[in-house]
Amino acid sequence: MHISTQAVQTGLEWDTRTGSVAVPIYQTATFRHPGLGRSTGYDYSRSGNPTRQTLEDGIARLDGGARGFAYASGMAAIANLLLLFKSGDHLIVTEDLYGGTCRLFDKIFSQYGLSFTYVDTSDSSAVQAALTPGTKAIFVETLTNPLLKFADLTALSSLCRERSLLLIADNTFLTPYLLRPLDLGADITIYSATKYLSGHNDTVAGLVTVKTPELADRVYFHQNAVGAVLGPQDSWLTIRGIKTLGVRLDRQQENALKIARWLKCHPLVRKVFYPGLEEHPDHERMKRDARGFGAMIAFEVLNHALVEQVLLKTKLISFAESLGGVESLITFPEVQTHADIPPELRARLGINNVLLRLSVGIEDADDLIEDLRFALEA
Numbered sequence: 172m173h174i175s176t177q178a179v180q181t182g183l184e185w186d187t188r189t190g191s192v193a194v195p196i197y198q199t200a201t202f203r204h205p206g207l208g209r210s211t212g213y214d215y216s217r218s219g220n221p222t223r224q225t226l227e228d229g230i231a232r233l234d235g236g237a238r239g240f241a242y243a244s245g246m247a248a249i250a251n252l253l254l255l256f257k258s259g260d261h262l263i264v265t266e267d268l269y270g271g272t273c274r275l276f277d278k279i280f281s282q283y284g285l286s287f288t289y290v291d292t293s294d295s296s297a298v299q300a301a302l303t304p305g306t307k308a309i310f311v312e313t314l315t316n317p318l319l320k321f322a323d324l325t326a327l328s329s330l331c332r333e334r335s336l337l338l339i340a341d342n343t344f345l346t347p348y349l350l351r352p353l354d355l356g357a358d359i360t361i362y363s364a365t366k367y368l369s370g371h372n373d374t375v376a377g378l379v380t381v382k383t384p385e386l387a388d389r390v391y392f393h394q395n396a397v398g399a400v401l402g403p404q405d406s407w408l409t410i411r412g413i414k415t416l417g418v419r420l421d422r423q424q425e426n427a428l429k430i431a432r433w434l435k436c437h438p439l440v441r442k443v444f445y446p447g448l449e450e451h452p453d454h455e456r457m458k459r460d461a462r463g464f465g466a467m468i469a470f471e472v473l474n475h476a477l478v479e480q481v482l483l484k485t486k487l488i489s490f491a492e493s494l495g496g497v498e499s500l501i502t503f504p505e506v507q508t509h510a511d512i513p514p515e516l517r518a519r520l521g522i523n524n525v526l527l528r529l530s531v532g533i534e535d536a537d538d539l540i541e542d543l544r545f546a547l548e549a
């Protein structure tokens with residue numbers, strides 16, 4: 172069955188008693204026991220809640236994982252996963268990383284004895300060189316933020332298998348609709364479901380899927396022990412978002428390609444990063460491994476003055492952080508999303524003072540292009 176069909180089916184058959192098509196919101200903290208030492212399968216909503224579980228089962232199915240987990244945010248999901256490691260463990264991390272993840276690693280978990288080495292994970296010799304006896308995992312973003320490099324999970328997973336390392340993939344930018352990391356050898360997939368999965372810029376949520384029941388038990392232990400779980404209302408909103416994932420992404424990708432081609436020809440635009448463009452270095456590999464190129468575009472304008480002009484003069488496209496929703500958003504990574512990345516790393520990556528990041532929504536592409544033209548040429 173196609174992912175888009177599976178996505179629509181999420182939760183459809185949960186309520187066999189009433190036949191409710193939408194899964195109910197089980198807004199309860201606790202559950203009555205039917206007898207001494209007996210349980211309905213639910214005891215307390217931190218440990219398990221039917222609405223949350225519908226979402227967790229749904230994402231596990233979409234990703235082909237043994238089990239799914241829902242958290243209060245993408246960051247809560249990543250923080251929970253880091254509890255799989257102990258003091259002295261080392262992780263190799265892709266250098267082109269979401270700023271919040273970088274902050275969590277360097278400012279919090281490094282205080283508890285975990286260490287992180289940032290490398291260009293597309294360069295297997297750089298990854299090899301970073302390995303230490305304490306290395307336990309490789310952490311990548313499948314499509315990176317903001318410069319849209321596509322990870323080679325197949326190559327990384329064979330290296331991980333040789334050395335019994337965990338391969339953890341943040342698949343926020345692609346979702347299972349475009350890529351299923353577990354199929355390509357990842358052990359754990361992470362989502363900020365705030366983005367494409369919920370899809371309407373109205374919910375903050377995080378999801379995790381794992382490949383094996385053994386990993387599922389370990390992750391569940393931490394989810395329940397720490398308790399950064401997603402509430403029933405937000406679980407329900409995320410389920411509702413997931414149902415339209417396919418149609419939203421189809422439209423968003425179609426729009427993104429048109430906009431990227433238009434930007435490329437504009438005299439005030441210096442450079443466009445979109446993997447759907449043939450000249451993008453990962454275009455061919457992505458065509459082979461993924462079902463699409465996503466709907467995030469980064470582009471450089473000719474000078475810094477144009478940055479502020481574009482951010483403030485677009486009318487349809489909102490100047491706001493976040494991404495992946497039906498409304499188009501634009502942001503300035505150097506100051507907004509990537510401020511916590513050390514300046515020298517930012518410079519090496521190419522996150523500079525003329526780079527803008529556009530999350531393309533489901534509006535009409537011509538209207539979005541007109542909006543950008545007006546802002547650029549104002």
Ligand SMILES: *Cc1c(COP(=O)(O)O)cnc(C)c1O
Pocket residue numbers: 244245246247269271272312316341343344362363364365366375376377
């Ligand atoms: C937004 C984002 C996160 C963090 O998720 P939140 O839901 O904001 O906590 C992690 N990784 C990537 C790639 C993101 O875009």
